[in-house]
Amino acid sequence: xxxxxxxxxxxxxxxxxxxxxxxxxxxxxxxxxxxxxxxxxxxxxxxxxxxxxxxxxxxxxxxxxxxxxxxxxxxxxxxxxxxxxxxxxxxxxxxxxxxxxxxxxxxxxxxxxxxxxxxxxxxxxxxxxxxxxxxxxxxxxxxxxxxxxxxxxxxxxxxxxxxxxxxxxxxxxxxxxxxxxxxxxxxxxxxxxxxxxxxxxxxxxxxxxxxxxxxxxxxxxxxxxxxxxxxxxxxxxxxxxxxxxxxxxxxxxxxxxxxxxxxxxxxxxxxxxxxxxxxxxxxxxxxxxxxxxxxxxxxxxxxxxxxxxxxxxxxxxxxxxxxxxxxxxxxxxxxxxxxxxxxxxxxxxxxxxxxxxxxxxxxxxxxxxxxxxxxxxxxxxxxxxxxxxxxxxxxxxxxxxxxxxxxxxxxxxxxxxxxxxxxxxxxxxxxxxxxxxxxxxxxxxxxxxxxxxxxxxxxxxxxxxxxxxxxxxxxxxxxxxxxxxxxxxxxxxxxxxxxxxx
Numbered sequence: 001x002x003x004x005x006x007x008x009x010x011x012x013x014x015x016x017x018x019x020x021x022x023x024x025x026x027x028x029x030x031x032x033x034x035x036x037x038x039x040x041x042x043x044x045x046x047x048x049x050x051x052x053x054x055x056x057x058x059x060x061x062x063x064x065x066x067x068x069x070x071x072x073x074x075x076x077x078x079x080x081x082x083x084x085x086x087x088x089x090x091x092x093x094x095x096x097x098x099x100x101x102x103x104x105x106x107x108x109x110x111x112x113x114x115x116x117x118x119x120x121x122x123x124x125x126x127x128x129x130x131x132x133x134x135x136x137x138x139x140x141x142x143x144x145x146x147x148x149x150x151x152x153x154x155x156x157x158x159x160x161x162x163x164x165x166x167x168x169x170x171x172x173x174x175x176x177x178x179x180x181x182x183x184x185x186x187x188x189x190x191x192x193x194x195x196x197x198x199x200x201x202x203x204x205x206x207x208x209x210x211x212x213x214x215x216x217x218x219x220x221x222x223x224x225x226x227x228x229x230x231x232x233x234x235x236x237x238x239x240x241x242x243x244x245x246x247x248x249x250x251x252x253x254x255x256x257x258x259x260x261x262x263x264x265x266x267x268x269x270x271x272x273x274x275x276x277x278x279x280x281x282x283x284x285x286x287x288x289x290x291x292x293x294x295x296x297x298x299x300x301x302x303x304x305x306x307x308x309x310x311x312x313x314x315x316x317x318x319x320x321x322x323x324x325x326x327x328x329x330x331x332x333x334x335x336x337x338x339x340x341x342x343x344x345x346x347x348x349x350x351x352x353x354x355x356x357x358x359x360x361x362x363x364x365x366x367x368x369x370x371x372x373x374x375x376x377x378x379x380x381x382x383x384x385x386x387x388x389x390x391x392x393x394x395x396x397x398x399x400x401x402x403x404x405x406x407x408x409x410x411x412x413x414x415x416x417x418x419x420x421x422x423x424x425x426x427x428x429x430x431x432x433x434x435x436x437x438x439x440x441x442x443x444x445x446x447x448x449x450x451x452x453x454x455x456x457x458x459x460x461x462x463x464x465x466x467x468x469x470x471x472x473x474x475x476x477x478x479x480x481x482x483x484x485x486x487x488x489x490x491x492x493x494x495x496x497x498x499x500x501x502x
Contacts, residue, residue: 004028004049005117008038008067009056009083014106018054018083018113025114035062035070042076043207052120053080054113055100057091065091068098072176072362073246073287074205077127077369079120083108093438096390097361101373123376126335140189146182147330150320156183159312164190169262171247171307172285174314177365180285181245183314188241193281196240201233204246211254213270216261222271234267234278241281247307248288248299259303282307317360317367324356327364331371332383345375347383358391396439453488456481460490 005022007029009015015031022029030046032038039062042050057064064082071080079101084092092103101123102116143157163170164187172180181200188198206214213223217232233242244250250258261267262282266275284307293299317323333344360366374387385392439445456474463469471481485491 003051003121004030004046006030006032006038006041006050006053008032008035008053008059008064010034010059011056014056014083017107021110021113022054022117024110025117027117034059035064035067038067039070039074042071042078043074043205047076050078051124052101052117053078054083054117055080056083057095058085065094065098068095068100072099075202079124081113081116081120093394096394099362099366099369100390102390119373119377123373126376127372140194141182141185142189143186146179146186147326148320148323149326150315150322152315152320153323156312156314159310160187161190163187163310163312166310167191167281168309169307170283170310170312171290172283172312172314173290174285174287175316175363176287177363178314178316179364180314181243183312184241184243184283184285187283188243188281191241191281193240197237198241198243199233199237200243200245202245204249208251211251212257215254216257216267216269217272217276218270219272222269226271232267232269234261234280235276237280238278239280241283244282244284246286246288247284248286248290248293250299252298252300255300255303259300259306262303262306317363321356324367325352327367328352328355328371331368332375335372335375343381345378345381345383348385351383351385351388354385354388354392354395357395452484453490456484456488457490 005027007015007018007022009018009031010033012033015033019029019031028049030041030050032041038053038055041047042053055064055067062070068080068082070076071078080099082092082095082100082103083106084095084103085106095103101120104112104116143160146153146157148157160183170184170187172183174180185198188194201215203211213226213230213232215233217230217235218226220226220229257268261278265279266277268275290299290304290308294301294304328347332347355367355370362369370388370391374383378387437446438451456470459470459474460467463473467478467481471478474481476484
């Protein structure tokens with residue numbers, strides 16, 4: 001199990017503090033002074049050692065949200081613990097929506113940080129076990145193996161079955177995490193090349209300097225570091241299927257050679273003296289709008305029309321919520337036997353309703369990760385809303401930044417599966433002291449004036465009416481504070497307002 005902890009923070013003092021804590025916990029610490037440097041380490045030779053990333057959200061250049069998005073786009077699936085300062089509710093929610101595993105509030109206590117790291121490593125270890133098991137049993141897939149009962153997926157299956165009976169190029173479109181590779185494997189497993197190789201290439205995860213070599217191969221000595229001859233993915237997939245994921249990330253110069261390979265069925269290895277004939281079934285996939293990229297000059301028009309002979313669009317999970325109960329059951333059965341408890345838990349109706357109310361920006365991949373976390377960290381036999389703190393915080397619009405290692409909100413009244421996120425919000429209890437509601441009873445963002453009113457009252461109560469301290473903590477002058485007290489009708493001595501009676 002990878003045990004190194006990558007600390008990404010532009011503040012040298014904060015880096016040293018977290019480095020010392022992580023080392024004391026018994027882990028090897030790697031440090032990066034910004035988002036770009038952190039991504040470079042993740043994609044470098046030591047990236048395989050990293051088990052957890054501790055990521056500051058507020059950084060110049062590429063900030064924490066940018067790092068999370070880049071990790072998702074490049075397929076770097078490592079748990080990330082984000083660090084945030086007090087008051088960053090919107091930023092924390094955004095980080096969780098972009099795949100953060102957990103968050104801690106600066107300055108994080110050693111106990112909170114250690115617990116967050118331990119949980120992340122525990123989940124990562126189980127994921128590794130499940131992935132290895134999946135690879136060992138990775139047989140042919142067919143469309144019967146796709147877990148769905150959604151009408152929006154019926155068209156995908158019909159198109160895929162027709163495509164499997166032909167040999168034309170296929171372009172699978174859809175957001176990241178919707179299962180484009182599974183659809184590609186089902187097409188391959190249902191066609192006449194089912195017994196041949198299925199070779200996958202993530203074009204977005206390959207450095208630009210190596211794309212041509214990896215796709216088309218190279219001769220020994222053709223460039224620095226080419227110590228051996230490499231056949232390339234096209235030759236590896238000969239007589240089988242080549243799946244080019246994130247095709248929209250290919251550099252323009254490589255697109256020229258790809259067009260020739262598709263049109264003429266031959267490739268030019270780097271440093272080679274002759275072309276190599278190949279016979280492949282090409283399936284491409286992208287989460288980008290390729291037509292827009294053509295208009296922007298980032299993707300060749302001739303290649304676009306060559307690849308887009310038979311398009312298939314895979315809908316996002318938010319448009320196929322009927323699939324969520326099936327997917328949850330499938331993921332629980334996969335991960336539970338490999339978890340420390342070794343048992344298959346049930347899931348409560350309220351928890352399932354919560355999952356169906358969420359819009360899943362990371363789609364099926366995000367749902368799978370959420371179930372992994374819940375199964376591994378749960379101590380009971382039934383998964384409740386408490387096992388999904390990040391999802392719950394976003395659906396209900398409340399995040400606890402009081403120093404806890406994970407978001408906490410009061411339990412909603414029992415929702416029905418068909419309830420929307422706004423309905424769940426309407427059922428939510430009043431937040432505990434130290435917490436503010438971000439959404440109103442209709443699920444809409446509350447006016448800034450209302451939130452400011454509650455924050456001032458909370459600060460007065462928290463600092464026992466010491467107005468100098470209240471003003472300092474709120475980041476305003478005393479005169480501004482008293483002006484706002486008068487504006488909102490708040491009594492400086494009691495912290496009460498006439499608005500409370502209305």
